[in-house]
Each structure stands twice: as C-alpha cells, then as structure tokens.
C-alpha cells in the first residue's frame with residue numbers, strides 16, 4: 001500500500017474546493033493554510049482527504065462574529081459586551097492615524113486619550129480625575145504597585161475572590177510584591193477589624209465587590225462610607241462598571257455612589273455593564289490618579305487608541321447593546337420570539353415560545369433574574385447552530401435548545417432566523 005503521507009493533494013485541487021474562502025480571505029492566506037495542512041499530511045498528522053477541511057478551519061480560527069442566544073448578557077467566553085454601532089464606527093475611524101496624543105490646535109503633545117477622559121469625567125462628575133488602562137485587572141495591578149509597593153493591602157477575607165477562569169484577585173495583588181493582609185472572617189468583617197490592622201505600613205484598604213456570588217445568612221461587612229477616612233486611601237473595585245445607579249440592579253455598586261460615599265479611587269471594567277470595549281477604568285482623587293499615571297508600569301498597561309475611541313463613543317453615544325438588553329421589556333421579547341417561532345413552524349421546524357430567565361453574567365449582578373422569552377428547538381439543533389455560517393450559541397435545557405432573545409439585539413433577529421433555517 002502506498003503511504004498516505006506521499007499522497008498530498010495538489011494545492012490547485014484544494015484551492016478549487018475553497019472558493020468561498022478565497023473570496024473572503026484572498027488567495028494568499030488560503031494557499032498558506034493549504035500548505036500548512038499539506039505539511040500535516042506529510043507529518044502523518046492528518047489524512048490527505050482532510051486537507052481542505054483543516055485549511056478551512058484554520059482560516060476560521062480568527063474570532064468570528066457569533067449570535068449570543070444564551071441569555072447571558074455579558075458572556076465572557078463570547079467577548080463580553082458587543083459594541084454599539086457608534087463605538088464600532090469610532091473604532092473604524094480611529095484605525096488610521098489619529099490625534100490620540102496630539103493637540104491639533106497648538107501642534108503640541110497632549111495627554112493621551114484626553115477627550116475620552118473628558119467624556120468619562122463628564123459621565124462621573126464625582127470623580128476629580130480619571131485614567132484608563134487595559135482592563136480592571138491592570139487597574140488593580142497598578143494600584144497595588146503604586147499605592148502599596150511592598151507594603152500592606154488590607155482586604156476583608158470575605159472579598160478575597162476568584163472572578164472566573166481561575167483568576168483570583170488575591171493572587172494578582174500578591175504577584176506585585178505587595179503584602180495582602182486579610183481582615184475579618186469570610187462572613188463577617190467590622191470596621192474595627194480594619195482599624196486594628198492599619199499600621200504605618202499600610203498602603204491602602206481595598207474593597208472588592210464580590211460580583212459573582214452572594215453570601216447570605218449571618219453576614220456583615222462595612223460599607224464604603226464606614227471605611228472612608230481611616231487615614232489610608234480606600235480603593236473600591238466595583239467590577240461591572242456601572243457609572244451611576246441602575247434601577248434594575250439595586251445591589252450592583254456604581255462609581256458615582258461609591259465615590260460620593262468617600263472612596264479615594266474606584267476601579268471597574270469597560271466591557272461589562274458599561275457596554276464598551278475591554279478597558280480598566282480608574283476614577284477618583286486627582287493626586288492618586290496622577291501618581292498612577294506617572295508610574296513606569298502605567299506604560300505597560302497603556303490602552304490602545306482603538307479602545308479609547310470605542311470607550312468614548314460608548315460614553316457619549318446612544319445606549320449600548322448590553323444596556324438595551326438589560327432594559328428590554330418582556331412583552332417585546334415575547335413578541336419577537338413569537339414571530340421567529342411562527343416563521344420556523346411554517347417551515348416545518350419544531351419551534352415553540354417558552355418563558356426563560358436571562359442573567360447579567362460576566363461576574364455581575366449575581367442572583368438577579370431577568371425574565372425573558374426564548375425560542376425552543378429540538379436539542380439536536382444546538383451543535384449545528386454553533387458551527388453554521390453564522391454561529392449561534394444557545395442554551396441547552398431539559399432536552400431542548402433554547403434561543404434566549406434578551407441577549408440577541410433585535411437587529412439580529414433575521415440573521416438568527418436564517419441561521420436556524422439553514423440547519424433545519
């Protein structure tokens with residue numbers, strides 16, 4: 001028998017099978033993907049008839065647009081907040097040469113992202129100043145390095161949390177060389193626990209919003225106002241990035257309230273409930289922001305011009321998709337589900353409307369249930385929907401594949417319908 005390793009299909013033959021890919025990506029990237037797959041045949045890793053499929057998969061490896069029908073509004077595995085149309089346009093416009101760090105009127109250098117910072121300060125007047133870094137983890141890292149160094153960071157033991165995917169805030173803080181000092185117990189911490197632990201070697205007190213779980217029962221922990229004025233800076237990690245209170249999320253902290261209660265600094269993510277790009281927001285006392293900004297590490301966590309553009313458009317623009325999803329009313333969601341289910345039933349697909357519960361997700365607003373409506377399909381649809389030309393990720397529940405409409409922008413309804421029809 002001939003060794004399959006010597007039967008590598010010819011590039012032209014495979015290319016003829018990948019015309020759609022050539023249209024999308026251009027000839028050279030497709031050829032490169034074919035060559036890689038041919039190498040894999042020679043190395044005995046795949047069979048000759050798998051070359052086209054492997055090349056196709058490799059070309060698809062880049063992040064692809066997906067319809068999030070999970071009912072999880074901020075889905076970390078699906079890239080968290082989708083950007084608003086305004087933010088997408090801003091990214092597009094900023095992709096070329098921009099005045100990100102340049103004053104066009106005077107021709108001189110200016111603070112990087114000044115107009116984005118102005119938008120942030122306008123959105124949170126309670127903050128004297130603002131700074132933006134790569135993500136909330138970077139914001140905490142910068143605080144630890146600059147405000148504590150090798151000194152103590154005081155954190156309640158009930159707030160030494162893991163955010164997700166093994167990311168533990170205590171590990172991050174310790175990795176900087178700061179000394180993390182847990183105060184109180186898992187369920188109860190008092191102001192006295194903090195004051196007893198404060199020494200000349202305290203860098204700051206950190207309060208972390210335990211954003212992905214709720215402790216109930218015999219619990220208590222001091223509020224922000226109780227911890228302000230202890231003589232050391234108070235940094236509050238609010239997590240989700242609400243800038244002002246939201247009526248649907250009464251237990252979710254927001255930057256304005258926390259700063260008014262006396263926090264020195266607030267840190268938050270840009271791509272959770274704020275609905276913007278991945279970013280770490282730092283808001284609060286001007287002297288502390290200035291120290292953070294001037295430290296050499298600030299350069300290593302500096303934010304990209306595209307992020308600044310998207311963040312500014314999110315702050316100044318219309319409601320971003322995450323907020324629209326949060327505020328969508330149940331009647332509208334049900335009406336959309338009915339329209340989709342009717343169109344699918346008409347084509348002989350076993351589709352029905354069911355009540356559903358959506359959640360904020362992304363480690364935000366634990367325990368908050370958002371009533372929703374879903375299109376229920378046979379479970380066998382779940383996998384084909386994920387690998388179709390427009391991937392749809394639903395939720396499998398009690399033997400059915402549910403497409404929850406609260407996490408789907410209404411403008412994607414037709415794409416969702418077509419995706420299901422192409423499977424069915």
Ligand SMILES: *Cc1c(COP(=O)(O)O)cnc(C)c1O
Nearest residue numbers: 135136137209211238239269363
């Ligand atoms: C999500 C979250 C983080 C991490 O934020 P990133 O922007 O993903 O780095 C940190 N703290 C809290 C409380 C969070 O909810």
